[in-house]
Amino acid sequence: MxxxxxxxxxxxxxxxxxxxxxxxxxxxxxxxxxxxxxxxxxxxxxxxxxxxxxxxxxxxxxxxxxxxxxxxxxxxxxxxxxxxxxxxxxxxxxxxxxxxxxxxxxxxxxxxxxxxxxxxxxxxxxxxxxxxxxxxxxxxxxxxxxxxxxxxxxxxxxxxxxxxxxxxxxLDPATHHPVPRDARFACDLAFLANRLPDREARVDAFFFRAAAAAADRRFLLGGNGWHDRPMPANVAYVGHVYTGDHNAVNCSALAVLNVHRDSMVRNGWSPATRLFEAAGAGACQITDAWQGIDEFLEPGREILVAEDGDAVAAHLDALTPARARAIGDAALRRVLASHTxxxxxxxxxxxxxxxxxxxxxxxxxx
The missing domain is CATH 3.40.50.2000 (Glycogen Phosphorylase B;)
Incomplete structure (x- = not known):
């Protein structure tokens, strides 16, 4: 065709x-x-x-x-x-x-x-x-x-x-897959997203609030448009991250955050592209709560779900490297089996x- x-x-x-x-x-x-x-x-x-x-x-x-x-x-x-x-x-x-x-x-x-x-x-x-x-x-x-x-x-x-x-x-396994850690992106929580009007309030609630609540943790933010946004001191902003570095980001953080846009959350059943990209790299993910997530990844076993920024910080506080690896490995198996x-x-x-x-x-x- x-x-x-x-x-x-x-x-x-x-x-x-x-x-x-x-x-x-x-x-x-x-x-x-x-x-x-x-x-x-x-x-x-x-x-x-x-x-x-x-x-x-x-x-x-x-x-x-x-x-x-x-x-x-x-x-x-x-x-x-x-x-x-x-x-x-x-x-x-x-x-x-x-x-x-x-x-x-x-x-x-x-x-x-x-x-x-x-x-x-x-x-x-x-x-x-x-x-x-x-x-x-x-x-x-x-x-x-x-x-x-x-x-x-x-x-x-x-x-x-x-x-x-x-x-x-x-997931496209040829593009997104596990790679060695990269010191440039080492952190406790990484978040990649462009700054958009219908997502900014949720980024405030889930990312910046979590950073403020977990001052002893290292946060990394990538994406366009955030350069003039005031940030907590423990947030490192790295600007636009090209696709070729997405695997390195996903594999270098203890956990990766997904925050969906307002309309996607109101509707439900709208998993973001990066949810599958991060799973393909074997990353442990924390996502904001939205209806339908369990049809793609199993909460608690293949992904962690948070209702707000305090819950994100609590997930980080309880997360060990071993548990993060187990969640990331389970997510990778799931997407390879059902979501390529x-x-x-x-x-x-x-x-x-x-x-x-x-x-x-x-x-x-x-």
């Missing part, structure tokens, strides 16, 4: 938390014999902060982030694909792309919307009856989502989606085959 995929970026994780999700899905689809062209804009300085060169598992087409000539050429280049995907949150030309990819449909092809932040998209659409995306949802052959479980599926069906299937984050991108690609393939059959039935009925 020839797949045209319009997303934020495959080659840069700079202000682009979906990068490793895209890489895992696309690499696994390539391994199953599909040919992917990934179209991404030159925007937000991502091309200046690439994590990887153009990969061998996809053709990458970069178009100008200003003016419409570049995106129009990209759309024309995608004509003839068997599957056209428009991902949410490209960052530029989103409304244009959401509308124009539908014009690329031809007999025997499919057009899908792949929502990498479904809870936030749905909250936006609920709040604005005039949102142009509302009218487009029923025109897509299917909606795939980064997660969200039954609440997201029900909400998309209410908007008229023909089909909606969550395709959760997962090979599992997700097989799921996507099955969903697409079902959509193709449904399209044929609908055509016959007409």
């Amino acid at each position: 020839r797949i045209a995929f319009f997303g934020s970026s495959l080659v840069s994780a700079y202000w682009n938390g979906a990068a490793t999700y895209y890489r895992g899905i696309v690499r696994a689809l390539h391994a199953r014999g599909h040919h992917v062209t990934f179209y991404e804009p030159d925007a937000y300085e991502r091309q200046r902060h690439r994590d990887i060169p153009d990969p061998d598992y996809a053709r990458v087409v970069v178009y100008a982030g200003e003016g419409t000539d570049g995106v129009s050429r990209a759309l024309e280049d995608a004509r003839g694909a068997d599957l056209v995907v428009k991902a949410s949150g490209v960052g530029v030309f989103d409304e244009l792309l959401e509308r124009e990819v539908l014009a690329l449909r031809r007999p025997g092809s499919l057009v899908a919307f792949w929502d990498v932040d479904a809870p936030a998209t749905l909250e936006r659409v609920r709040a604005d009856e005039a949102d142009p995306f509302r009218a487009l949802v029923p025109r897509y052959d299917l909606v795939l989502t980064y997660g969200g479980g039954d609440p997201v599926v029900a909400a998309y069906h209410a908007l008229g989606a023909r089909a909606c299937v969550p395709v959760y984050n997962a 991108y090979a599992h997700r690609a097989a799921q996507v393939e099955a969903v697409l085959e079902g959509a193709e059959r449904a399209d044929v039935v609908e055509a016959i009925a007409r």
Whole structure:
């Protein structure tokens, strides 16, 4: 199958938390014999902060982030694909792309919307009856989502989606795996996340409050946008951490923290990409509490769950290196057995085959 995929970026994780999700899905689809062209804009300085060169598992087409000539050429280049995907949150030309990819449909092809932040998209659409995306949802052959479980599926069906299937984050074992400890990232608790308005209050509650409550512990913070944020003295801020160093961070901390965004917690069933990345490195993780976590990792055995920053500090106080290793090892076994991108690609393939059959039935009925 020839797949045209319009997303934020495959080659840069700079202000682009979906990068490793895209890489895992696309690499696994390539391994199953599909040919992917990934179209991404030159925007937000991502091309200046690439994590990887153009990969061998996809053709990458970069178009100008200003003016419409570049995106129009990209759309024309995608004509003839068997599957056209428009991902949410490209960052530029989103409304244009959401509308124009539908014009690329031809007999025997499919057009899908792949929502990498479904809870936030749905909250936006609920709040604005005039949102142009509302009218487009029923025109897509299917909606795939980064997660969200039954609440997201029900909400998309209410908007008229023909089909909606969550395709959760997962592990790419070729990219995220155990490595030796690195003294640069040695700490008791590491947290990697870009500074975003709908997550900052939760970062205050779970990370900075824990740091203040555990003044004798060493905390490490990585990600964009935190440079002007006042921090406790025991927090070391290391700025943007490129993908190539994620394993070292995950393997050098006693524990790794995950803090989810507001909309993801309200919805539930929205495990962040880094949850699987850290598990793949065998890290002991502490996550903020959200509904559905036990469907991915078992609390207390494969991951630790905290209700607030004081609970994070309490987990750290009780955590020994031996117990941290046991939790990390159990998480690694679980994700390798059930949550790799090979599992997700097989799921996507099955969903697409079902959509193709449904399209044929609908055509016959007409």
